[in-house]
Amino acid sequence: MKKSFWILLAVVVMSALVLAACGGGGGQATVERKAPPPEYAGKTNPYAGDAAAIAEGKELYNVNCATCHGETGAGDGPAGASLDPKPANLITAAKEASEDYEFWIVSEGGAAAGRSASMAAYKGVLTEDEIWKILAYTRTFGK
Ligand code: HEC
Incomplete structure (x- = not known):
């Protein structure tokens, strides 16, 4: 009786650890x-829905971001293939992330936001306007 209790306890603890390690078993880890x-x-995109700005943002995205995030934003760009974690899926981000969060992580980089440092800080590389235009474009992903 006593021995079987300890075996049962061990089994329960082990399964809890395995479940935790797999993050509940759902493919991609939750962000x-x-x-x-x-x-x-609280910042919002001044170019949201602005067709001319979105067209400019698309060009800037293809030059600066698509190598990692992929042309459609699926996170499958060639330069991202060897990264761990992989570049974020920006189609998902368009649905789930807030505009101020996206502007923050693109400006200050992944490390500042507690994410992968492979996501560089674009403040100083791109102007605030350019970042907002890119984000106005990436918000159209998956639509
Ligand atoms: C060197 C590859 C690389 C490049 C180039 C790159 N990123 Fe990233 N990006 C990443 C990685 C890696 C992450 C973070 C993944 C993680 O920590 O889960 C990320 C995360 C993000 C996120 C957060 C998404 C979310 O779901 O929370 C946004 C937004 C983003 N990148 C936008 C951009 C934009 C816009 C550009 C171009 C200006 C860009 N990235 C360029 C690799 C890259």
Whole structure:
């Protein structure tokens, strides 16, 4: 009786560990997005829905981002193939991430947002306007 209790306990603990390691067993790990800091919180895209800006954003995206995130945003660009974690799926991000979060992580980089440092900071590389135009374009992914 006592011995079987310990075996049962061991089995329960082991299965809990295996489940935790697999993240519940669902393919891609769930993305944890922290709340943006005050200087980014609540910002909205001044170019949302602006066709001319979206066209410009598309060109900028294809030059700066598609190598990793892929032309359709699926996260399957050639330069991202060897990265772990893989470049984020921006089709999913368009549905789930807030505009201020996206602007924050693109400006300050993945490390600042508690994500992969392979996602570089584009502040100083691209202007704020350029980043917003790119994001106005990526928001159209999956639509
Ligand atoms: C060197 C490859 C690389 C390039 C180039 C790159 N990214 Fe990323 N990106 C990543 C990686 C890796 C992550 C984070 C994955 C993780 O930590 O889960 C990421 C994350 C993101 C996220 C967060 C998405 C989410 O679901 O929360 C956004 C938004 C993003 N990138 C946009 C861009 C934009 C816009 C550009 C171009 C200006 C760009 N990235 C260029 C690799 C790249």
